[in-house]
Amino acid sequence: MEFEGIFAILPSFGTTVVAVGCGIVAMYVVIIGGNFISPKVNSLIRRVVTKRFASAGVRIGQDIVIHDERAFWAWAKSGSLGFGETYMAKMWDTGSQPLEEIVAGLAQLPPETKRKMFKAWNWRIFDIYYRLFNMQSVSRADIIAKKHYNLGNEFFSAWLDSNMQYSCGYWDGVADPDDIDAAQVNKMNLIARKLQLEPGMTVVDVGCGWGTLSCFLASNYGVKVTGVNISTEQVKFARELVAQRGLANQVTFILDDYRNLSGKFDRLVTVGFLEHVGLMNLPEFFDVAHRVLKPGGLALVQSITNGKTVHVQADQFIHKYIFPNGYLPSPKLLVKYAESKFVVEDMQNFGVDYMRTLQVWHKRFKACVDKGIFDPEKQDETFVRMWEFYLLYCTGAFKARITHLYQVVYSKKRPEIYIAP
Structure with a gap:
């Protein structure tokens, strides 16, 4: 999601130089250490931000209610x-527009308008680092597991569907707009149809999450599945699920990096995992798959x-x-790094x-908050607002069709013609 053109700074050896542009007027203000900003400068920043937001249909004071003027700085x-x-710090809240609509509006600002307003020089430092170093190397691969997926199975199970599918559902033909269970089962059946599964086939599920897709395919399509995942919490849950469902002869889970996979399989599936592979590792991922x-x-x-194709995860909030170290590939890259090894069928x-x-996730998450289901010591108000922002921020990006x-x-090397379901 590209909002760095809306907001940015110019760092200069410990002294922050802020460039604020409004039409033909520009002001350069030196702020030592970034800890002080004069009311006049903050007022100017507010006017500039208000004008730019208004051009996206977002009104300060109505759509965004400011509780702390420091928010603009x-x-x-x-x-x-x-x-x-x-x-997260409650410096502002939404007013007459929901957060996802605000994000979608800001995302639609013309790139040139975003560039004129601010330039994100601080993020370019990370961009350079990202280009030079492998942020998803084997030694760093478990960072995301520890940061995100090991938050606790109880936390995710409280608001995900009954199959613990932490990925996009498929809503085609689902009448009830809140029936997330039906949408996720729909998605898993769509995957099975596209893979043309037959009983006895072997399947490898790369980045298998809590193992529910693996178990679903084994139970409903008679295949044998090997799941690989680097999250300790998720693999523990997945193995317990196999035991509960009596699938020990059909489903196996491995706690390891996908790059260490061995064996041969009839089918490969990976859902919501490629976002953690990283640009530098996309060629190796398709090498492993091949x-x-x-x-x-x-x-x-x-x-x-x-x-579009970018070299770095462009969103600082999601990264932090x-x-x-997440990375969203472009559709172009999904073809580029696979075309020498595979035929892209669909x-x-x-x-x-x-x-x-x-x-739906946000609605269910908020219901958990309202019912007091979360542990307040682990999931305090700041944590809750962080997750609300994340869920609605991403909703806005999909609504704007930038993601x-x-x-x-x-x-x-498949001789038959592939016919998509």
Whole structure:
């Protein structure tokens, strides 16, 4: 999600130089250490931000209710990170527009308008670092597991569907807009149809999460599944699930990095995992997929994608608080790094369904908060506002169609014509 053109700073050896542009007027203010800003400068920043937001249909004072004037400086200084952190700190709340509508509106600002307002030089430092170093190397691969997925199975099970599917549901044909269970079962059946599963086939589920897709495919399609995951909490849950459902002869879970996979499989599936692979590792991911897939086999990748190819995860808030070192590939990259190894048989974009999925997740999450289900010592008010911002922020990105959700089917030396369901 690209909001760094709306907010930014120019760092200069410990002294922050803020460039505020409004038409033909520009003011450069030196602030030692970034700890002080004069009321006059803050007033100017407020006017500039108010004008730019208004051009996106977002009204300060009506759509965004300011509780602390320091919010404007934080937005200018820290971009989307400041936007999210000031929400967490209750410096502002939504008014007549819901948060996802505000985000969708800001996302639609013309790139040139966003560039004129502020330039995100601080994030460019990370961009350079990201280009030079592998942020998702084997030694760093468990950072996201520890930060996000090991929050506790109880936390996620409270507001996800009964199958613990932490990925986009498929809402085609689902009449009830709140029936997340039906949408997720719909998605899993769609995956099975696209993979053309038959009883006795072997399937590898890369980044298998809590193992519910693996168990679903084994139970409903008679296949044998090997799931691989680096999250200790999720693998523990998955193994217990296998025992509960009596699937020990059909489903196995491995606590390991996907790069260490061995064996040969008829089918490969990965859902919501490619976002954690990283740009530098995309070629290796498809190398691994090619190595473990049998000739004639099919692979299905479901991934959130960026609207265009970028070299770094562009959102500071998501990077710091939700998914460290995450990277959203573009649809172009889903083809580029696979084309020398596979035939791309089918691509389907149903990103609007992720908007609906996120809306239901937020509704269920808020219900948990209202009922006092979460542990206040672990999930305090700041944590709750962080998660609300994350869920609605992402909803807005899908609503604006700057972020997408693709399912891509690949084949390996397959002589038959592939017909998508």
